Amino acid sequence: MDKFTTLTGVAAPLPIVNIDTDMIIPKQFLKTIKRTGLGSALFHEMRTHDDGSVNEDFILNKPAYQNAQILVAGDNFGCGSSREHAPWALLDFGIRCVISTSFADIFYNNCFKNGILPIVVSEEQLETLMHAAERGSNFTLTVDLGTQEIKGLESGSIGFEIDEFRKHCLLNGLDDIGLTMAKAGQIDSFEAQTAESRPWV
Template sequence: MEKFTTLTGVAAPLPMINVDTDMIIPKQFLKTIQRTGLGKSLFYEMRFNEDGAENPDFVLNQSAYRNAEILVAADNFGCGSSREHAPWALLDFGIRCVISTSFADIFYNNCFKNGILPIVVSQDDLDKLMDDASRGSNATLTVDLEAQEIKGPDGGAIAFDVDAFKKHCLLNGLDDIGLTLEKSDSIQSFEDKELASRPWV
């Protein structure tokens, strides 16, 4: 998993409450277990019209936000079903950080396991960040995970909280497998002792 330390990128505003995982990646795209290739279907029903043409009104289809790496969203982002394809689609599109006032628990935890930083802020702070994100090509934020700070385009800073263990995992690029491999020496030592004491196993 790619480490998350400091991210400076364009922030796209999505001022919609209750964006559920089916809106993030509709059910017809869940046939794969691959983590790549889902970005093109991110927010499919909002990004594209029925004829398959891009919806020019959707934020990620606008030239200033096509390469957005940060999403500033309204309350209760990632609700609905627990599909892990939702963070996969965000990551494959290029989104590394989502900022909201609240997240659904399963989506929130899945983000950390896939290298995305979900940040919870107050409504007042979200309003400021949403305003920053509405500046088009000037909508650049810097997210510093080590300092737990978001810096706006005008230099203002917003502090955020994050669980220490989840922070450690993101800073070091550790998913569940990576965490296990950190203990590889202890695991090998245990296996060697087991083999020596019970060679018939």
């Protein structure tokens, strides 16, 4: 998993509440167990018309936001089913940070396991960020995980809270497997002691 330290990028405004995981990545794209290749299907039903043509009015299809790395979204982002394909699709598209007033618990947890930083802000702060993001590629935000600040706003930075353990994992690029491998020495030592003391096991 890639480390998340400081991210500077274009922020795409998506002022829609209750964006569920089926909206993020529809069910027909869940056949794969690979974490790559899902970016093209991100928000598929909003990014394309029924005939398969591109919906040029959707925010991520607009030239200014096609390389967005930050998503500023409405309340209760990531609700619905627990599919981990949702953060996979966001990450494959290039989104490394999602900012909202609240997230569904399972989606929120899955973000950290995949190198995405979900940030909870107040309604007033979200409104400020939405307005700023509407400026397109002429405006970039900087998300500093170390200092826990969103920078680049004319009104000043916005601080955010994050669990210290999750912060440590993101800063060091540690997913569940990485956390286990970090203790490889201790695991090997335990196995060696077990083999010596209980050779029949």
